[in-house]
Amino acid sequence: MKQVTSDEISKVLKYGELIPQMESALRKISSASDYGIDQPVRSVVRIKPQEAALGIMPVYCQDDEILVTKLISYFPNNKIHPSHHALIIAFNSQNGVPIAILDADVLTEMRTAAASAVASKYLAKPDSKIMAIIGSGVQAKSHYYALSEIFQFTEVRVYSRNTQTAERLCKEIKGVLCTSVKEAVKDADIITTVTSSTKPILQQDWIKPGVHINAVGACLPDSQEISSEIMQSAVVYVDNREAALKESGDVILGKAEIYAEIGEVIAGSKESKTSETTVFKSLGLAIEDAVSVKLILEKLT
Numbered sequence: 001m002k003q004v005t006s007d008e009i010s011k012v013l014k015y016g017e018l019i020p021q022m023e024s025a026l027r028k029i030s031s032a033s034d035y036g037i038d039q040p041v042r043s044v045v046r047i048k049p050q051e052a053a054l055g056i057m058p059v060y061c062q063d064d065e066i067l068v069t070k071l072i073s074y075f076p077n078n079k080i081h082p083s084h085h086a087l088i089i090a091f092n093s094q095n096g097v098p099i100a101i102l103d104a105d106v107l108t109e110m111r112t113a114a115a116s117a118v119a120s121k122y123l124a125k126p127d128s129k130i131m132a133i134i135g136s137g138v139q140a141k142s143h144y145y146a147l148s149e150i151f152q153f154t155e156v157r158v159y160s161r162n163t164q165t166a167e168r169l170c171k172e173i174k175g176v177l178c179t180s181v182k183e184a185v186k187d188a189d190i191i192t193t194v195t196s197s198t199k200p201i202l203q204q205d206w207i208k209p210g211v212h213i214n215a216v217g218a219c220l221p222d223s224q225e226i227s228s229e230i231m232q233s234a235v236v237y238v239d240n241r242e243a244a245l246k247e248s249g250d251v252i253l254g255k256a257e258i259y260a261e262i263g264e265v266i267a268g269s270k271e272s273k274t275s276e277t278t279v280f281k282s283l284g285l286a287i288e289d290a291v292s293v294k295l296i297l298e299k300l301t
């Protein structure tokens, strides 16, 4: 069985190729049976003393002949180690023989940002110039690079609870360090929330009408990143309805109505309402991991 490290993945996985794969995966999952996809909503084990979780994410896709499962741990209070650790096992979809085990940290970082880039392509205004990133961890950085493949930003603003990592990120991406969420999001065209906050950090009064928001954190039913007021007034898109209704505190506690899955917009069966305030609630799907694995294994062989 092949072993693939995150270093190898960093070398071969490029947003230019990953973003189109994510677009295709998101379209397919919204018509899952047409592509022979079996993807249950992930199982999540809660580790209460550490306010942590372990997710198990299997998927089979007949169309792409892929069968994988990801295991991902989420320990948001980690100080020395990163907050997420992921492994993927890929099986031969004809005979079930394991073919590869992948360190999936970089993969998760990149495919999540690539999915937000796809959502932003459809839901944000094409001439979006100002991006605000809330959070300064792994996903903050990857979202800057992935969205920059689609948009020509003239200003990227960063606010985070951790000033040190926010400063470091700003230095790398030539971003503007902000001292509050309110300051960061003022007049922003695209806002990406990538925090481990469990309480809403983004308020309606601070945002420009017509902004597009990628709500990427708060992937548990008792966590929120976006205020209920925004969730109830914006047009809400999700990666997967079933998952959002089970896993997203922003949807469940925010009492949001889901307008569409992003895959329905890609397929043309639902509108991309770019003139309105839009939220893409991302939870992360096993099919996103699966198509990334396929791309990586093709590159490595």
Ligand SMILES: NC(=O)C1=CN([C@@H]2O[C@H](COP(=O)(O)OP(=O)(O)OC[C@H]3O[C@@H](n4cnc5c(N)ncnc54)[C@H](O)[C@@H]3O)[C@@H](O)[C@H]2O)C=CC1
Pocket (backbone or CB within 6 Å): 074, 076, 082, 083, 084, 108, 112, 134, 135, 136, 137, 138, 139, 140, 159, 160, 161, 162, 165, 194, 195, 196, 197, 201, 216, 217, 218, 219, 282, 283, 284, 285
């Ligand atoms: N939707 C998806 O597919 C995925 C979602 N995620 C989620 O995205 C979020 C970010 O993930 P990573 O970047 O890997 O985590 P990370 O641990 O590297 O970074 C979290 C960041 O949030 C900041 N933060 C925490 N509370 C904050 C607050 N109240 N205000 C401002 N900043 C705050 C921290 O300072 C840190 O910079 C997590 O909630 C994670 O579970 C992660 C992977 C996939």
Ligand SMILES: O=C([O-])C1=[NH+]CCC1
Pocket (backbone or CB within 6 Å): 072, 074, 084, 108, 219, 283, 284, 285
């Ligand atoms: O899809 C994913 O890998 C994750 N979603 C939330 C935390 C990790």
